[in-house]
Amino acid sequence: MASVTADSPVKPGAFWGTRLLSIVLALAFCFGIGAMEGSIPPFAFRILVLAGLYVTLSVSLNLINGITGQFSIGHAAFYQVGAYVTGFLTINYFDGQPLTAIPWLVIMMIAGAAGAGIVGLMVGLPSLRLRGDYLAIVTLGFGEIISIVTRNQKALGGSYGMQIEPKIQAPWLVWLLAIICIAVCRNLIKTAHGLPFLAVREDEVASSAMGVNTTKTKVTAFVIGSAFAGAAGALYGHFESFITPDMFKMEVSFIILTMVVIGGTGSITGSTLAALFLFGLPEWLRTLKGADGNALQIPAPQVIAALFGVVVFVACARWVRDRYHEKGMKLAGAYGSAVGIAVVASLLFRPLAALIPSMAETSWEINSLRMVIFAVTLVVVMLLRPEGVLGHHEFSWAWLRSLFNKKNKEVQA
Amino acid sequence: MSEDGMTDLQEEELDRADLIHSEGGHVLSLMDATIKFGGLTAVNKVSFDLSRGDLFGLIGPNGAGKTTCFNLITGVYKPTSGEILFHGKSVAGMKPNQIAHLGICRTFQNIRLFGALSSLENVVVGGFLRHKTPLLSSLLLMPSAVTETAELREKAMHLLEVMNLADDAHTRSRDLPYGKQRRLEIARAMATDPSLILLDEPAAGMNPQEKEELSTTVRRIRDEFNKTVLLIEHDMRFVMGLCEKIVVLDHGEEIAAGGPDEVRNDPKVIEAYLGEAV
Amino acid sequence: MDLFSPHLLAESGINFSTLPSQLVNGLLLGSIYALIALGYTMVYGVLRLINFAHGEVFMLGAYTSLFVAWKQGFGQGVSPDQMPQGSWGLLIGMMIISMLVCAIIGVIIEFVAYRPMRNQSRIAALITAIGISLLLQYGGQLFLPAEPPPSISEKVLPDSIQGSYTMNLKKAPPQLVADLDAAKTKLQEIKDRLVERTTAMGISEFGLPDDDPDRVAKLETQDLVNRLNPQVEEQSIAIIVPKGQLVMFGTVVMLMGILWWLVMFTKTGRAMRAAAHDFESASLMGINVNRVVVITFIIGSALAGAGAMMNAVFIRTPLTPFYGFMPGVKAFVAAVLGGIGNIPGAVLGGLVMGIAESLIVWVGYSEYKDAIAFVILIVVLMFRPGGLLGSSKVEKV
C-alpha cells in the first residue's frame, strides 16, 4: 500500500470528475444504509448504526493520536460532552422552535461538535507543555473529571441519566458523519497541510525549527478530533434517547484507543477497518447461541487454554520476526507454523487447565469476555507489530490499480 | 483558532522583507550572548557578526558550546543574558518557529529528520511555512489547496535535485544512508527559504569524497542561492578550505576569530586543540 | 458577602471540630498512596515507563490477603463468633505472602510485556502497559470473587489492636459536659421507670395517657440531651483513629526506612540510582541493567503488596477487580506531584494527596474526591512540571 502521502498526491487534473463520483457514491451509500431500516433485523440495524459512530470516533482519535502523535486516552469524554450538550439543548429548546426533527438533529450535531471542540481546546491547551505519557494521564483525568461532574449535576440527570425527548434517529446521518470524518482526515494528509501534523508527531524540535507552530498544530488536532467525537455523541444521544454517564466510561475510551492502535497509528484506513472489526466481532459473538438456545457459554478451561495458545503464538511469532531471515512464502510458512504450534499447544494445555480447582465446571458468557479479548489483542499487536496492522499505510485507488497492473503483468509474463 | 489568518501571514512576509532589505547592517550579530544551565555556563559572552554572503565557520573542541550557540540563535533556548540580532532585530526569546519565519533555518548535529516521512515530504514540511491557503480549504480539498500542494512538491523536488537526492524522493528518510540524511537535512532547511542557514557538523560521518562534494554544495548555496552560511565542523581541512571567517570557542568562551590562517596559527587555538588531533 | 459567617460555614458542611481528625485520616490514607507511589516512581525512574499495571498488582495483593484470611477461617460464610482468634502472626503472614505474590506478578509482567518493548517507542510501551492493566482488570473479573464485593473480617486483628484510640485535643467546658451527663442519667432513669411501670401494667408506653408526668419528662429530657450533645461535640476536639491504622502507619514508615537504606547504602541501590540517572551509560559501565530492572519491579511490587494488605485489613475497602485503579491513579499523581523518579518526592506527594482528599471530604464535597487527584495533576503539570521536589529538565537538542 502507499506510504502516507508522497506517492499518491492528489493530481490537479482529473480532479472534479473523481470528486463528484466520490460524493455521489458516498451519498448513495448513506442513503442505502438508511433504506436498510426495516429490511434487516432491528438488532443488526442498531449494530450498523453504532459501528458508524465507532468509525467516526476511531478515525477522529487517530487524527490526534496517530497523525499528530499526541497520546490521548480519554476520547469518550468528548463523545460524552457531545451527547450531553445536545441532550440538554433538545430537552429544553426543541419544543416551540420551528424546525422539524432532522434539521434540528443536524443543528444538534453541529452544537455537539462545537461543545466538544471547546472542551478539546481546554484539554489541548495544557497538553502543549506535556509530552507522551503525561499527556495520556491528563486526558484520562479530564475524562474522569467530566464524568464525575456529570454524575453530580442534577440538571444533567446525575448518575441516573438523562431522557432525551424526542428521540431522533437518522442512521444515514451517522454514516454521513463517518464519511465526512474520513474524508476530512484523508484530505488533510493528502495535502501539504497535513505534513506539519505528521512532522509534529515525528519530531517536535525539528518541526518548530522548520517553522511549524507546534502549539497551534496540536491544539488544532485536538479541536478537530474532539469536535468529530462530539458530533458522534450528539447523534448517539438522540439515537438512544436515554443517556447515562456509564455509557461513556473509561472502558469506551480504551476501546476506541485499541481500534486506533490496532489499525495502525496514522492510518485512516486502519482505524476504519479496526473500528468495524473490533466493534462488529463482539457483537457478532454475542449473537451466537449455545445448544440450549441461550447465549453461548465458553467453558473456563477453554478460555485458559486459548490464552496459553496466544502466549505460545506470540513467543513463536516474535522468534520468527527477529531471527528468521527468509522472505516471501518461506516467511509466511514460518508464521503459519507459529499458528500451528500455538493451536497444538493450546489443545494439549486444555486438559491441564481443567485440573485447576473449580475451573472445570466454570463457564463464561461470551459477552463477559469482550474486554479481555480487547486487552489481549492490544498487547499481542504491541508485542508483534507496534506500528499496528496497517502501519502507516493507506488504501488508495492508485494502490488498487497497481495491484491489478501487477496481476496483469504476471499474466502476460 | 484552527488557522493562521491571511493577515498574519502577510504581515510576517512584510516584516521579513523589511528585515532583509535593510541594507548595510549585519545579517546576524551575537552580542555577549550567554546561557547557563544550572552551574554550567555553556556559552559565555560570545560576540560575532555575520555579513550578507558570509561563509562563516564556528569551531572548537567537543563540548565547547557550538551547538548551544545554534540553539540560542534559533530560539531553542533563551539566552540568560546578551542580545542576538537578526538584520538588526532582536530575536532573543522568540519561539523557534517565529525565527524560522524570519529567515533563519538550521540542520541538527544528531540528525532530526521526520523519520516516517519520505525525503520529499521532509522537504515539503520545510517549504510549508510559506504556504498561503487556509487549513479549511485543505480539509475540504479545494482546488487551491491541491494546486499549492503540487507547487510545494515541485519546489521540494527541485531542491532534492540540487542536493542530489532526487532518486530517493520517495524513500522513507529513516531508511536513507547517513550521508544522504545529512544532505536531506540541508535540503529541508533550504526549503524554508532562509536568508541565513546554520549547518551543524554537516560533514560528520562522511567520507573524503562526500566531503568534497559537500564543500561544493555549500558554496553553491551561498553563491547561487544567495544565502549567508554559518557552519560548525570538526574537520579542520574542511573548515579551513571552505570558510572565509572563523570563530573559535572553548569552554563556552570565544578564544579567537579571524581568517583561516590567522586562526590556524593562534597559540590559544593550538592549546585548546592540544590532545585532539588537529 | 461575609464568606466566613458561621451560618454559611454550617451550611457548606464545614465543621472545624472534625478538621484534626480528618487531617489524621488523610495522613494515614496518604501513607498508603505513598507506598504505591514509590513503585511508580522507581519504575519510571529506571525505565521512563508509567507502569499502568501497578494498580492491578495492588489489587491482586489485596485479593491475596483476602484468600489467606479465608484459608485461615475468616471466610465469608463463617459467622463472626465461629472465627478463630486473630493474631500478629496471621497479619505478618498475610503481609509477607501478599508482598511475595505481588513481587512475582510484577516480575512476570516485566518479563513478558515490558522487556520485549524496551527498544520500542515509549508510547508503544505505554500502550502495552495499558493493555496489561485492562487484561488484569477484566481477566480478574472472570476469575476473582467480586459479587458482592468481599472484604476482610475485622476479626483478623489481634485483640490488642481492635477498637480505636481517642485523643482529646480540647475538652468541652466542664459545666456543659456535666450538664449533658446529668441529663443523660436522668433520661435513663425515666426510661427505666417507664419500662418498670408499663411491664407491671402489661401495656406499652403508648398505652399511658399523653399527659403522664413520666412521659412528659422523658420528652423534655430527650430534648435537652439533643440540644446539649452537638454543643459538646462542637466545643471539644478529638482525634479518633482505629488502632490498626496506627500500626499501619508505623509499618509504612518502617518499610520506607528499609527502602531508603536499600537505595542509599547498598551496592544494588547504587546501581539503581545509576540506571535511573542514565540507563544507557549505566549499562555501558558494566551495570547489569536487566538485574536492576527486575529488582526495581520486585521492590516496587512488594511495596504495593504490603500497601494492599494493609489497605484491605485496616481501611477495609471492599474488593473488586477494579479496586486498584483509583488508588493506582492517585498514587501515580502523587509520584508526579512529588517529582517523578524522586523517592522522597513520592512520599511527600502521597501524603499531600491523602490530605487533599480528606479535606475535600471535610468541606462536604465527598463526591468529588476522585476528581481532586486529576485537578492536582493538571495544576502541577501546568505550573511545575518537574513536581514539588523534582527539577524539570530541558531537553538537550
Ligand SMILES: Nc1ncnc2c1ncn2[C@@H]1O[C@H](COP(=O)(O)OP(=O)(O)O)[C@@H](O)[C@H]1O
Ligand atoms: N539542555 C542542556 N542542559 C544542560 N547542559 C547542556 C544542555 N545543552 C548543552 N549543555 C552543555 O553545554 C555544553 C556545550 O554543549 P554543546 O553546545 O553541545 O557542545 P558542542 O560545542 O560540542 O556542540 C556541554 O557541556 C553540554 O553538556
Ligand SMILES: [Mg+2]
Ligand atoms: Mg555540537
